[in-house]
Every structure is written in C-alpha cells, then in structure tokens.
Amino acid sequence: MAAALPLVLVACGDDDGDATASGGDSPSAASDPSDPSEGGDEAAFPVTIDTANGPVEITEQPEQIVSLSATATEMLFAIGAGDSVVAADSYSNYPAEAPTTDLSGFEPNVEAIVGYAPDLVIASSDPGDLVSSLAEVGVPAVILAPAVTIDDTYTQLEQLGAVTGQVGDAAELVGQMQTDIDALLAQVPADAAPATYYHELDPNLFTVTSATFIGELYAMAGWTNIADEAPDAAGGYPQLSPEFLVTANPDVVFFADGGAGGVVAEDIAARPGWDQIAAVQQDRIVEVDPDIASRWGPRVVDFLRLVIEERTALASVQ
Amino acid sequence: MRPVRLPRRWLLASLAVLLAAVLLGLTVGPAGLPLRGVLTEIVDLVPGVDLAGGLDDRQAAVLWQLRAPRVVLGLLVGAMLAIAGAGYQGVFRNPLADPYLLGVAAGAGLGATFAIVSGGSRLLLPLAAFTGGVLGVAATYALGRGVGGRSTNSLILAGVAVAAFLTAVQTFVNQRNTDSLREVYGWILGRLLTAGWGEVLTVLPYVAVSAAVLLAHRRLLDVLSVGPDEAGTLGVPAARVRLVVVLAATLGTAAAVSVSGLIGFVGIVVPHIVRMLAGSSYRIVLPLAALVGATFLVVADLVARTVVSPGELPVGVVTAFVGAPFFTLVLRSARRTW
Numbered sequence: 001m002a003a004a005l006p007l008v009l010v011a012c013g014d015d016d017g018d019a020t021a022s023g024g025d026s027p028s029a030a031s032d033p034s035d036p037s038e039g040g041d042e043a044a045f046p047v048t049i050d051t052a053n054g055p056v057e058i059t060e061q062p063e064q065i066v067s068l069s070a071t072a073t074e075m076l077f078a079i080g081a082g083d084s085v086v087a088a089d090s091y092s093n094y095p096a097e098a099p100t101t102d103l104s105g106f107e108p109n110v111e112a113i114v115g116y117a118p119d120l121v122i123a124s125s126d127p128g129d130l131v132s133s134l135a136e137v138g139v140p141a142v143i144l145a146p147a148v149t150i151d152d153t154y155t156q157l158e159q160l161g162a163v164t165g166q167v168g169d170a171a172e173l174v175g176q177m178q179t180d181i182d183a184l185l186a187q188v189p190a191d192a193a194p195a196t197y198y199h200e201l202d203p204n205l206f207t208v209t210s211a212t213f214i215g216e217l218y219a220m221a222g223w224t225n226i227a228d229e230a231p232d233a234a235g236g237y238p239q240l241s242p243e244f245l246v247t248a249n250p251d252v253v254f255f256a257d258g259g260a261g262g263v264v265a266e267d268i269a270a271r272p273g274w275d276q277i278a279a280v281q282q283d284r285i286v287e288v289d290p291d292i293a294s295r296w297g298p299r300v301v302d303f304l305r306l307v308i309e310e311r312t313a314l315a316s317v318q
Numbered sequence: 319m320r321p322v323r324l325p326r327r328w329l330l331a332s333l334a335v336l337l338a339a340v341l342l343g344l345t346v347g348p349a350g351l352p353l354r355g356v357l358t359e360i361v362d363l364v365p366g367v368d369l370a371g372g373l374d375d376r377q378a379a380v381l382w383q384l385r386a387p388r389v390v391l392g393l394l395v396g397a398m399l400a401i402a403g404a405g406y407q408g409v410f411r412n413p414l415a416d417p418y419l420l421g422v423a424a425g426a427g428l429g430a431t432f433a434i435v436s437g438g439s440r441l442l443l444p445l446a447a448f449t450g451g452v453l454g455v456a457a458t459y460a461l462g463r464g465v466g467g468r469s470t471n472s473l474i475l476a477g478v479a480v481a482a483f484l485t486a487v488q489t490f491v492n493q494r495n496t497d498s499l500r501e502v503y504g505w506i507l508g509r510l511l512t513a514g515w516g517e518v519l520t521v522l523p524y525v526a527v528s529a530a531v532l533l534a535h536r537r538l539l540d541v542l543s544v545g546p547d548e549a550g551t552l553g554v555p556a557a558r559v560r561l562v563v564v565l566a567a568t569l570g571t572a573a574a575v576s577v578s579g580l581i582g583f584v585g586i587v588v589p590h591i592v593r594m595l596a597g598s599s600y601r602i603v604l605p606l607a608a609l610v611g612a613t614f615l616v617v618a619d620l621v622a623r624t625v626v627s628p629g630e631l632p633v634g635v636v637t638a639f640v641g642a643p644f645f646t647l648v649l650r651s652a653r654r655t656w
Contacts, residue, residue: 091497106496202501204509205630229628239504243349243380244628272514273383276376 044167049159052145053131061165062120066113068105069124072144073098074297075157076122079173081164087116094291094299110134120163147213147296150181150220157298173298180301181220184308188222192315196224197307198245198279199293200255203263205240212236213296214303221307226250246273252310253279256290286310322540322599324606332609336393339616343389346620348627349380356381387515388623392616394518395510395574396584398525400611402567402574403585404592404603405532408539409560410474416586420477422568423582424484425454426575431488431502435495443505444520444576451572454480455564508581508634510619517577528570532604535563539600581634583641584611591648614641 046059066087067073073092076085082097089105092098103112105123110133113121121134121141131141142163144156154174161170197218199208207227208215215225215236226248227238257263265285274280288306292299345356351373358372359381373381406415418424429450433443458480462473492499538559541549546556571585588611589603596602615633618640622633 104496107493204501204504206500206504227628238626238629241348241623241628241630243347243384243623246376246380246384247349248628249376272387272516273379276379 044162044165047162049142049162051159052143053126053141056140056142056163058120058140058163060119062118062163064116064118065120065122065164066103066116066118067092067122068103068108068113068130069122069144070094070291071124071146071295071297072122072156072160074295074299075160076164078298079157079161079164079166080169081160081166084164086118087113110137114139122160149213149216150300152213153296153300154178156296177298177301181304184301184304185220187308188311189315192222192311193318194224195222195252195311195314195318196226196248196250197252197254198226198240198248198250199288200253200257200263200268201237202257202261203267205242205245206237207240209236209238214293217300217304218307221304221311223252223307223311242271242273246276249277250279251282251314252284252286253277254286254288254293254307254310256288256293258287259290261290284310284314322597322601324602325596328596328602328606329609332606332613336609336613336616339613339620340389340393343392343616343620344381344385346624347380347385348623349377349385351377351381351385383514387518388510388619389616390518391510391521391578392619393612394521394525395578395581396588396615396618397608397612398521398529398570398574399581399584400588400607400614401529401532401604402571404589404600404607405535405539405563405567406585407589408542408600409563411543411545412471412474413590414586415474418481418580418582418585419474420564420568421454421458421480421484422451422571423454423575423580424481424488425457426451426572427506427580428454428484428488428491430505430576430579431491434501434505435491435498444517447576448572450484451575452568454484455568455572459564504632505579506634507632508579508637509630509632510578510615510622521573521577524573525570528566528573529608531566532563532570533608535559535566536600536604539563539604543600579632579634581615581637583634583637584615587641587645588614591645594648 045061046057048055048057063084065076065081065085067076067085068089070089070091070093073085073088074094076082077095077098082095085099087101087103088098089103090100091105092100103109105125106127108123108127108130110130113134114137118139121130121139123130123141123143124146126141126143131143134141142159144159147153147156154177157170157174158167161167199214199218201207208225209227210216210219210225218225226245227240229248253268255263255265255268265287268274268285269280279285286306288303292303341360344360345351345353355373355377358369359378361367362369362372372378403416406419407413409415426447427450429446429448430443432450433446458473458477461480462476492502538554541552541554542556542559544552546560549556549559575581589607592603592606592610596606615637618636619633621640622631622636625631625636
C-alpha cells in the first residue's frame with residue numbers, strides 16, 4: 001500500500017511538464033505493471049488523474065458512480081466497475097445491465113444527479129458548469145472528452161481503471177484490444193487496391209472526415225475517405241453536396257442512420273443519380289450500428305472488424 | 319384608378335437576369351462538370367437538335383437528376399416565397415408582413431420536428447410540415463378574430479403569439495431528442511439539398527395554383543391599398559379578398575417550406591426591392607417579385623453549394639447573409655417610403 005501510493009502521485013505529477021492536457025502520459029500510473037500485489041488495486045487511493053477539466057483527486061474507491069456518457073458506461077462495465085454504477089444517462093443502452101435512467105449528459109440536472117448520492121460522476125463534456133456545480137456539493141467529476149485517436153480510448157480506459165480501482169482489469173482490456181486490432185489489421189492485404197468510402201451520419205449527407213475518431217478507424221483499415229477533400233470542413237463533420245458525392249463515386253457506402261434513423265439500403269440506392277455510384281451498382285451499402293460508430297469505447301474493435309471485413313471482401317474482387 | 323402596366327423594360331430585364339441565373343446554376347457546382355459538356359447537354363434538349371458527346375452517364379446523372387431539379391426547385395420556392403410575401407404585405411397593408419408571419423413557419427417547423435424525431439419515413443416530413451404550417455395559420459386566424467375582430471394588427475399580433483408558443487414547444491421537443499438536433503437544425507436553416515424531381519413535382523401544383531390566384535388579385539390588392547373602407551365604396555369586398563389572398567399565400571408558402579425548410583428573408587426583401595426599383599403597384603410588384611425571388615434563390619443556392627465545396631451551407635444562411643446588406647443598400651439609395 002505504501003509503495004503504490006507515491007508511484008501514482010509521481011506518475012501523475014508530470015502533467016505540468018511536456019505531457020498534454022489530455023493526460024497522454026499520466027495513465028502510465030494506471031497501466032504500470034510494476035506493482036506485484038495484483039489484489040491490491042484498492043491500494044491506489046487516493047489517486048489523482050489528469051483529465052480534460054484538470055487534475056481530479058479521488059480519495060476513496062467510488063461505490064456510487066453516475067455515468068453521463070454512454071461511452072464511459074460501456075468502458076466502466078468492460079473493466080469490471082459496472083457494479084459501482086448506480087445510474088447511467090439516457091443514451092447508455094449498452095451493456096444490457098447498465099442502469100439506464102433519464103439523466104441527460106447534454107442538459108445535466110445537477111439536483112437529479114445528486115439524488116443518486118454519487119461519489120464520482122463521469123461525463124464526456126462539461127455543459128452548464130456541471131463540474132463546478134458538483135464540486136459545490138463535494139462530488140468529484142471526471143470529464144472524458146470524445147476521443148480523437150484510438151490511443152485516447154486506451155488512455156481513458158486506464159484512467160477509469162485508476163479512479164475505480166480496476167487498474168489490472170483496465171490494463172488487461174487495453175492489451176486485449178491492441179492484440180485484437182493488430183490481428184484484424186493484419187488481415188488487410190498489403191497489396192489491396194485503393195478503396196473509397198462514404199460514411200453517412202444522416203440523410204442530409206452529413207459525414208465524417210479522416211480527422212475524426214471514426215475516420216481514423218477507417219483509415220487504419222485501409223479506406224480512403226471521399227470527404228477528405230472538403231476543406232477543413234465543420235470540424236471533421238462536413239455536409240456533402242449530393243453532386244459531389246455522386247461524382248466522387250465511393251466504392252462502399254456505410255450508413256449509420258438506419259434503425260431509429262429510418263434509412264434502409266433501398267432508400268440510399270433509390271436516391272436521384274445514386275444509381276451511378278459504384279457502391280450502389282455493386283450492392284455495397286453497409287449498415288453500421290450508430291451507437292458503436294459514434295462511441296469510442298471497447299466496441300471499436302467490433303466496428304474495426306466490420307470495416308476490415310468489407311475491406312478484404314472488396315480487395316478480393318478488385 | 320389610373321391604369322398601371324408592368325413596364326416592359328423591367329419585365330425583360332428580370333427575365334434576362336433569371337435566365338442567366340439558371341444557366342449559371344446549371345453550369346457551376348461542386349461536381350466540376352465540364353462547361354462544354356453541360357452546354358452541349360442543354361442545347362441537346364432543344365427539339366430537333368441531336369448532339370452527341372455531351373457528358374458521360376455519371377456526369378449526366380449529376381446534371382439532370384441532382385443539379386437541374388435543384389435549380390428548378392429554387393425557382394419555384396424563391397418565386398413562391400416572394401410573391402406570397404408581397405401578397406401578405408398587400409392584404410395587411412403592413413411592410414413587415416411576410417410568409418413567416420402568421421405562424422406558418424413556426425407551425426411547419428414544429429411539424430417537421432415531430433416528423434424527424436419520431437424517426438419515421440422521411441417521406442412524411444413534407445406532409446407534417448405542411449400540416450403544421452396550415453394549423454399554425456388556422457390558430458393565428460382564430461385567435462386574431464377572437465381578440466380583435468377585423469383589425470389586421472390584431473391578426474399580426476396573434477401570429478407573433480402563436481409563433482412564440484409553437485417555437486417553445488419545438489424547443490422542448492428538441493431538448494428531449496438531442497440526437498436528432500442536427501437534422502432538425504439543418505431543416506430549420508433551409509436547404510434545397512435532397513431535391514430530386516420528386517420534390518419539384520410535389521410543390522409544383524400548389525405553387526402554380528397559389529401564384530395564379532395571387533396574380534389574379536393584383537388589381538384588387540391595388541384597390542385594397544387605399545384602405546378597406548374606401549375599397550368597399552369602390553365595390554371591392556375587402557374581407558373576401560383578404561381571406562382568399564391569405565389562403566393562397568399560406569398554401570403556397572406551406573408547400574414551399576415543406577420541401578425546402580425555412581428559407582427566411584426572401585418574402586420580405588424581394589418585394590421591397592422591387593417596389594423601390596420599379597414602383598409600388600401590385601400589378602408591377604407581384605409578377606416582378608416572382609421573377610426576382612426565383613433569381614435570388616437560384617443564386618443563393620449556387621453560393622450555398624459552392625462556397626464551401628464539396629460541403630454545403632444552409633441556403634437560408636446565404637439568403638440572410640447576402641440579402642440583408644443588399645436590402646440595406648437599396649433602402650439607403652432609394653429613400654422612398656413604403
């Protein structure tokens with residue numbers, strides 16, 4: 001116990017150095033395997049982690065966690081901290097045992113949150129001074145902002161491991177994800193011809209560029225994004241012109257507005273002029289789960305598996 | 319009444335500018351179609367002319383299935399919003415009246431919001447917006463009559479109240495459905511984005527009927543402009559004219575809004591510009607406003623789809639961004655009272 005404590009504090013203390021504000025280095029505290037007493041996860045308290053809203057100190061192992069982020073909910077359950085989650089926001093629909101409530105992470109109602117007597121609140125943004133309001137009533141809050149790269153996902157998993165006392169599980173999950181992703185990436189033929197895709201967010205042709213988290217996953221899988229030509233568009237989420245899209249002629253259309261979004265592959269194929277697109281002509285219109293495709297949790301591996309399957313299938317006919 | 323005729327030079331000038339805007343709209347766009355090929359395709363449309371070697375299949379699909387219907391929809395919506403605005407200003411004898419008064423826009427916006435958040439088929443969106451727009455006007459009309467009898471000001475105030483209420487409901491619905499916020503927001507800002515010929519065919523009958531009714535009333539609107547009582551002594555049933563014009567303008571506006579979203583500023587700016595340039599008789603204002611409104615929206619949409627190409631801007635942003643300063647300039651130089 002005495003050995004673990006200074007280790008954590010030292011590792012976290014470098015945030016005023018060259019480490020980035022997103023805490024790129026600090027999770028080394030969580031993932032550092034040098035502590036041989038694996039059963040002593042609880043020994044890590046108090047713990048300080050470096051988050052988007054500055055360093056946060058957690059003095060004791062949280063037992064009443066409120067998660068206002070669907071991604072954080074998935075992460076918490078994946079690292080074995082699910083039992084401590086007493087309430088999750090309205091979008092936290094995975095895993096099935098997540099205690100979904102009508103709490104909102106976009107319009108947070110601090111009174112409603114405090115009603116669950118949390119000793120830790122996790123959110124993906126800080127709307128309406130959520131963090132300082134919770135601080136007023138002595139509840140620590142950790143903001144895990146939307147990941148920009150897959151490394152951010154690993155960092156956040158390790159940070160959650162640190163603040164929930166699940167350091168070992170988090171490190172194990174991160175290692176497993178890295179192994180799985182490496183194995184998946186190895187499936188893409190090195191000599192595969194270039195292939196283009198369009199990722200549809202909604203029927204008004206809002207899409208992603210490779211500068212986004214999801215776009216980076218596609219790029220890892222060897223896809224070329226037709227929207228990358230958009231000049232620095234809308235922070236990575238541009239709205240494309242239909243005539244540009246038809247002219248760009250993507251090999252595959254991935255759409256994340258199926259299901260509750262109401263779009264089916266037939267709708268896309270029937271759009272005016274779209275019968276000229278290779279993806280439509282070759283029946284490569286692939287529905288993706290909007291939850292998985294908009295979160296940056298452990299299920300990114302599932303998403304990567306899907307887009308790599310499509311990539312290898314396309315490569316085999318090219 | 320002195321007979322007023324539409325000056326031929328204004329008519330010809332408006333038509334020429336409109337034609338130029340349409341040609342520009344067809345030849346310029348993010349797909350970067352070859353100019354020569356597009357012109358060949360257009361000339362090829364002329365009966366008796368058969369030119370080969372225009373565009374390949376994909377380019378032709380972009381031109382005729384995406385770009386052309388969008389230009390035509392811009393024509394219809396722009397003409398409709400402008401002529402409806404002129405009609406409202408005529409019957410209410412109020413320079414601030416426009417298609418978005420009277421709860422049309424707020425009602426249509428609420429209808430569209432419900433359609434989007436319910437996650438049903440996108441085909442229901444125009445119908446929902448149309449229903450919302452008509453219900454909004456009906457509420458305004460019932461409220462305005464109940465409160466103020468025949469005064470037009472009471473009707474306009476009722477429109478403001480109804481719009482505020484409907485907007486509050488819409489905001490509430492949006493707050494409860496933040497995941498569809500972007501789509502609702504995009505619709506409210508106005509777009510001709512998903513336009514195919516389907517949308518053109520959807521609005522064409524409404525716009526044709528509505529515009530025909532409004533144009534047929536252009537002389538009566540001139541009579542009405544001297545005041546309802548004076549109009550009565552001249553044998554014009556002011557209340558009936560007002561009702562017919564409002565119904566026609568609302569029907570056309572609701573149809574336009576249902577496919578294009580809320581494109582602001584056209585209905586109020588275009589009639590005023592026409593008035594300042596060519597005269598305030600409705601025999602001049604109504605036909606010219608239709609032509610100028612059509613031109614304005616075609617050009618605005620051209621800007622919307624090229625300025626951040628291959629991205630898109632909401633066309634409603636362009637109409638306000640370009641229209642407001644231009645309007646101010648005309649206002650300052652004309653110095654003519656309404």
